[in-house]
Amino acid sequence: MEAFAYANPTSLKEAIASLGTNWDDAAILAGGTDLITLMKQYVYSPKKVVNIKGIKELKGIERTGDGGFRIGAAVTIDELLKNRILGEEFPALRMAAKGITSPQMRHMGTVGGDLCQRPRCWYFRNGFGLLALKDGKSLVADGENQYHAILGHNGKAFFVSASSFGPALVACGAKLKIASPSGEREVSAEDFFRIPASETEREVDLKPNEILTEILLPVSRGTISSTYEVRQREVFDWPLATASVMLRMSGGKVSEARIALGHVAPKPWRATAAEQALKGQTINEETAGKAGEAAVAGAQPLSQNGYKVQLAKTAVKRALLAAKA
């Protein structure tokens, strides 16, 4: 990797002050499981690296005043998994975390890092840029795209959002807190993820000098949730398609549904048509199957990834059935 300066702040304020206004000025280092790889492969070479693991404000999992949860951005995946009550109230989140099967990854990787990790698109990782453009045209569309997006690619960004927590938090209606030089702001998990329109944009709603500080989960009472991930291997691997669902039930029927798909679009993909289809329904093979169909109705598969439509559909169906079980 290229040489870099190193900052090891102990407060949020200090950390923000050591960041820059361009992405190349400085990078935030949490567990480093993604950042260091990008740097070693010369995909990303920031001039400075700012370690945030020494910042107290970013740690801990607590109940909030309104009965929800606050998760510090620097909480590790392992810490999250060890919080039994959080897991019981938000099975969708626990199941997503469990999918990250590597113990090394769980112990080093953080929740904030998982949300902000860069795409695994192999063109991006091989140095062809985030959108993998060659002469203004995406390499992905005519290239090796079996793992790429079937939804939301808009003919430009074909990578898939890599975060497993993303869809779970979108489904659970989480909010994210962001610290910037001008103070704090809050965005919904759904709005946090974006589809970049150019090489220089990022996949998340952060400026180079902002830090994701915490994840806020709403009160879970009255909801059931789950995540289903289609994975080829049991050993650490990327899911091929996932679905996180959260349902508010009344009298055995769905009064509100939130469904987000993972690994099928450049951001966690909210399946509003599927949510609508479920309103007022009981959950069974048939309604769950129909919701799956609705979720992928707008899919635009590429030359090699038509199979992912079937996987996404199945993930939605199985997540719904698992939530109910």
Next chain:
Amino acid sequence: MAEYKWPAMAERSWIGKRVSRLDGPQKSGGRAKYGSDMNPAQLLHGAILTSPYAHAKINSIDTSAAKASPGVTAVITIEDAGKEIQWEGTIIAAVAAETEAQARDAARKIKVDWQVLPHLVQDDDLGKAGSRAKPAGEKIQGDPDAAKTGAAFRMSGEYGIPVLTHCCLEPHGQVIQWKGDEIVSWSSTQSVSNYAGDLGGQIEVPATAIKVHQDHIGGGFGSKFQSDQWGAFCAQLSKQSGGRPVKFFLDRNVELMIAGNRPSHYAKITLGADNAGKITLWESDSWSSGGFAGGNIPPIPYVFTKIANQRLSHNAVSTNNGPQRAWRAPNHPQASYLTCAAIDDLAAKMGKDPLEVFLANFDLTARGDAYTRQLKKAAKLIDWAGNWKGRGKNRQGHIAHGLGIGVATWGGAGHDSRATARIHPDGTVELECGTQDLGTGTRTIMTQVAAETLGLPMDAIRLKIGENAYPPSGASGGSTTAGGVSSSTRIATTDVLNLLFEQLSSSLDNTPAANLEARNGRIQVKGNPAKGMSWREACRKLASPIEALGHNNPRNPRGLNTGGAAGVQVAKVSVDTETGVVTLDKIVAVQDCGLILNPKTAESQVYGAMIMSVCGALYEERIVDELTGRMLNADMEFYKLAGAPDIGEMVVEMEIDPENDARGVIGLGEPPVISGIAAIGNAVANAIGVRVPMVPLTPRRVLDAMNGNGRIS
């Protein structure tokens, strides 16, 4: 003339026993030292610059910035201006520096001006290969046309198996010091005895000036026979750095690109059979690629070589990818897959149980009795009768179950091997051999044989291998090591024991050497154990150490080793028909390999091979991109291997019986790695009701096949 033959089965104290690997604790405890663990004083680090293009010409190279980079001690260009390179990852230049980081930084400062040329990197579509495909083999036997028209059943299918890389856990490389006129190397090699000559040839240094050490190797699988260009430039870098040692190992990505691969094989196959289910016709149009040099015709029809009527034609496809190297049982896993898949499809076409079809055709093989016996055993172990249903007929909800068969054959006779056994007057015993232990248990079996012959406990033998100063012994490839080193050890220890007997004769009432035996730590008169003395006492009578050199001459193995292993594997899978995810439930291997020196290490060898088959059947493939010419999965993230939870239940049945035992030792490196892919592929076809033409059986391919879009890509 001494008697070398193996002791009778009932009389063995070490051979045939389930002895645990001697270096197991060292390895699992992290104490085993590999080449990359060597850090001699004053160590420098090497780094390379490789080609980012699959096909390009070097207009110019400028190394001046690298030479001026901090910490750099030497820079070497390996390819020069004007050179046309033919694959991504080609090494262009190498540097040595004080630290690894400095070396990498410097390598990146080497400027190459490229002229990028058109490439072909994908090999699955023969139509697209154009002039890069060259006819490379035709064969006609019998009357295929008549057989085709006369066949009661005819099946045509397409099958493909892609390029795999060796993906050695320890990448290729070495630490080398070239100081004055002596070179010392700690390398990762499958050929300790030949390494010096090979390296010396490259750098014009006599083999006698090169010392080679290797205690352990982290995988080779056929890709580590040579000293390679990295051996040569590492030595040059050391020399140019004033004789300081240099460490250079390939990075994972370059390892996967250029350090060896197993060629692809594709075939369109037509089989014909008569009413009784006997195969009468084999027709195949095949092609393969192992890189720029193309790819050889696989040994098809595999095992069923006596099919009466055959027509084969093969094309070698030259692609701009790193070159193939021997990969465990070169071309056999591919041939087994192509052949067994076609036979399985023929059985489906006939509406028959493939078990019956395989059994009905084993007389078309060289060892019909062995395969018949083995398949029957395997079928029993997997409860074929209780589990098999017709294609696509064994479903519970969205899970489909299936069974499949694969067959294998291999040679595996012992290579040329020499070993010296030495007995010291204090009773200690040394055995020296210029072989290597690939992790297979070579140390263990050699020690067992020596202890057996000398009637001693295993810990009385001090085994020394992994240095070229020891008597030369062959490269470990082709399953030749077990037969080679067990035989040379047997001969050396038998001969040195005879020398001891001869010297003792006078102390034992002039009992002739032939009437003495070594047993339970004693030298005694045969049939009269009371008359004798302890091993120590006996050795004390020696004035100086005695030694004997044992030689296994492959042309006269004296009945100690032989070739010809047969094996059958059957697999049971579950397929999630909604996701295409395949789970291996169980795989059974029935394998013969002559006299089994150690059932435990033999079984481990088969387990390891079956795990490799799971990888090849379900996960593993090189993905190269035609647009950029790049290998997109030159990592261990998308170059997928099975993890422990993915492997399923494995059952190994080694055929240990007097008949097999009497054949002598046969190697076991290749035989068990051949038939697993075929077995798993057939099990999936049985489960889902259609053939998935191409392995690995990813969810994409499985679902595509179920939707009627199965193809070889």
